[in-house]
Amino acid sequence: MSQDTNREIASRAFRIVGTFAAEMEATEKQYVFITRRTGQKMLKLKDGISEIAVLFDGQADNPTVYDALKAALPAGQFEVHTWRELLPFQMAYLKILDGFMWIWYLVVFVAMGFGIVNTTLMAVFERMREFGLLKALGMKPWWILREVLTESFLLLVSGMTVGNALGFLCIFALSGSGIDLSALAAGAEYAGITRIIYPAMDLKDVLMSNMIVLVLGILVSAYPAVKAARFTPVEALAHT
Numbered sequence: 001m002s003q004d005t006n007r008e009i010a011s012r013a014f015r016i017v018g019t020f021a022a023e024m025e026a027t028e029k030q031y032v033f034i035t036r037r038t039g040q041k042m043l044k045l046k047d048g049i050s051e052i053a054v055l056f057d058g059q060a061d062n063p064t065v066y067d068a069l070k071a072a073l074p075a076g077q078f079e080v081h082t083w084r085e086l087l088p089f090q091m092a093y094l095k096i097l098d099g100f101m102w103i104w105y106l107v108v109f110v111a112m113g114f115g116i117v118n119t120t121l122m123a124v125f126e127r128m129r130e131f132g133l134l135k136a137l138g139m140k141p142w143w144i145l146r147e148v149l150t151e152s153f154l155l156l157v158s159g160m161t162v163g164n165a166l167g168f169l170c171i172f173a174l175s176g177s178g179i180d181l182s183a184l185a186a187g188a189e190y191a192g193i194t195r196i197i198y199p200a201m202d203l204k205d206v207l208m209s210n211m212i213v214l215v216l217g218i219l220v221s222a223y224p225a226v227k228a229a230r231f232t233p234v235e236a237l238a239h240t
Contacts, residue, residue: 066080113219114220144225175200
């Protein structure tokens with residue numbers, strides 16, 4: 001049963017000749033498949049087609065094709081929509097997830113910041129006599145500050161290199177089999193998500209997270225660096 005071109009209810013009885021298995025049970029309940037000719041006759045479409053869906057290989061969006069179709073097709077006869085416009089519920093759900101991800105980033109980065117400050121500060125106090133000797137030999141406070149920040153920068157770069165390598169390996173290992181959410185299938189289907197999620201990597205997210213880690217790491221390392229630069233030779237050399 002559906003609405004035909006005259007905005008009247010059209011219905012027809014069909015004989016079920018087979019079933020299909022979909023990723024989500026909701027898809028199996030919402031969709032049935034009939035031949036195009038039969039559907040055109042039932043809906044009085046003649047040789048017309050009510051909707052054409054374009055699926056791009058390997059990407060969710062293609063703004064160039066969307067803009068080209070929008071410009072080429074007459075607005076009075078055709079409507080061109082992206083999947084984001086056709087699925088507002090999923091878009092709202094994704095925006096909520098993005099908000100939670102920012103909160104998660106904040107928690108992780110704050111914890112990371114405390115860890116960097118604690119580690120760097122302990123290293124500075126352990127090398128207090130070294131910094132005092134350097135200042136006694138004439139090293140300027142700015143040079144000590146630069147030395148500590150340089151060491152922190154190298155540690156951050158090493159950590160990001162190892163972390164990115166492990167992250168890429170995990171994504172590569174799980175991209176084929178995916179992450180099975182069968183235990184949460186009901187909740188996932190309610191949100192329009194399949195039971196298996198395949199991890200993917202976005203270059204923008206990788207660059208953004210690495211830049212945040214690098215900038216935040218340098219900022220939180222500034223406090224131990226300033227402490228090291230303010231040590232006096234007498235105070236540092238008397239430290240045991």
